[in-house]
Amino acid sequence: MKAYIYGILDISTIDYPQKPAMVIFVAGCSFRCPMCHNWRMLEVKPDQEVELSRVFERIEKARSFVEAVKVSGGEPTLYPDILLEIANFCKRKNLSFGFDTNGFFPENIKKLVNSADLVSIDIKAPFNDAALYSRLVGLDDGEKVIENLMATLETVFGSSSYADLRTTVIPSLNDEEEYFENIGEVLRGLGYISKAEKKKASYTLQEFEPANAFSHELKKIRPPSLDLLVKLAKSARIPQVYIRHRKVGFMKPLEEIRL
Ligand code: SF4
Numbered sequence: 001m002k003a004y005i006y007g008i009l010d011i012s013t014i015d016y017p018q019k020p021a022m023v024i025f026v027a028g029c030s031f032r033c034p035m036c037h038n039w040r041m042l043e044v045k046p047d048q049e050v051e052l053s054r055v056f057e058r059i060e061k062a063r064s065f066v067e068a069v070k071v072s073g074g075e076p077t078l079y080p081d082i083l084l085e086i087a088n089f090c091k092r093k094n095l096s097f098g099f100d101t102n103g104f105f106p107e108n109i110k111k112l113v114n115s116a117d118l119v120s121i122d123i124k125a126p127f128n129d130a131a132l133y134s135r136l137v138g139l140d141d142g143e144k145v146i147e148n149l150m151a152t153l154e155t156v157f158g159s160s161s162y163a164d165l166r167t168t169v170i171p172s173l174n175d176e177e178e179y180f181e182n183i184g185e186v187l188r189g190l191g192y193i194s195k196a197e198k199k200k201a202s203y204t205l206q207e208f209e210p211a212n213a214f215s216h217e218l219k220k221i222r223p224p225s226l227d228l229l230v231k232l233a234k235s236a237r238i239p240q241v242y243i244r245h246r247k248v249g250f251m252k253p254l255e256e257i258r259l
Contacts, residue, residue: 003082004028005050006041006074010062014250016098016118017164017202021068022059024086029075030104031145032138033124034215035170035208041074042214052082056089068096070118077101080108087115098164102137106151113159120164121152125174126182136174150190157191163201165192166244169224169232170208177235180205184236196240203236204251205229206244230257 009015009023028044029036036042059069069090076083076099083099090097098118101109113119125132127150130142137145156163167183169175187193187203195201207229210219226247233241233254241254248257 001052001082001085002049003052003055003079004044004048005055006038006048008055008058010058011066012070015070015072016068016096017162017251019067019096020065021070021096021098022062022066024055024069024071026071026073026076026079026082028078029073029102030078030139031075031102032214033102033136034138034213034218035136035168036214037209037212038073039214052085055086059086059089059093059095063093063095066095068098068117070097070120071099073100075102075104077105077108077112080105080111083112084115087112091115098162101152103149103152104145106148106155109152109155113155113161116161118162118164119156119159120166121149121156123149123165123167123183126179127186128182129179132174136170150186153187153190153192157195157201160200163192163195165201165203166206167203168206168208169229170218171221171224171228173218173221175224175228175232177232180232180235181237184238187236187238192238196238199240202240202242202251203238204242204244205233207246226257227259230254230259 004027006025006027029042087097096117100120124136134142242251
């Protein structure tokens with residue numbers, strides 16, 4: 001079986017909560033988000049085709065210094081069969097397995113969710129603003145994107161996988177308190193609270209880093225302050241909220257941040 005692989009990072013300490021992980025970046029994505037940092041991997045190129053056996057060899061070599069494998073991209077759920085193969089290999093090798101997703105393919109998520117220990121899902125904007133969502137994913141049909149994302153969230157909340165939700169906060173685009181009130185309300189309605197109470201779900205607000213953005217326009221935006229992230233995080237009014245910002249590091253619990 002072949003996969004489209006942009007690259008592999010042998011070890012990362014910021015891609016899998018609490019575990020050093022190998023990160024496999026697949027090529028290809030259904031979205032064109034202006035804030036994307038991984039825009040070089042959005043198009044699939046013929047020279048990225050790799051035999052999965054070579055990926056397994058690489059995982060085998062990394063086994064002594066990682067505890068998990070995370071598939072990122074690009075959009076990993078474009079390739080459910082590949083992800084299932086990697087998940088099964090990780091299980092045999094006693095490694096945790098997770099993947100990133102933009103949530104656009106709920107049917108593929110259903111196939112994958114019970115084989116993953118972790119599903120990291122992007123929430124780009126509030127659920128009640130299809131125009132803003134369209135803008136932040138670079139597609140016309142924001143309503144469909146939101147509908148599919150909600151179906152994905154419902155599936156992951158109903159599974160045994162850890163639901164690692166994230167929003168990248170971009171000043172002047174998605175940094176209104178009312179947006180996070182809406183996100184919190186919708187997550188509560190979809191079943192987030194009971195999963196969070198079991199420590200199987202969390203929501204992270206992360207700092208936008210303009211330097212690597214896909215859109216030249218967004219490169220001019222200043223990154224959000226820690227104060228802003230904390231204010232917005234509180235607006236969501238849900239438990240298990242974390243902040244990712246250069247001043248506090250990777251996934252700092254909201255309640256531990258002193259401004
Ligand atoms: S941010 Fe994620 S979903 Fe958006 S274009 Fe980049 S890889 Fe695709």
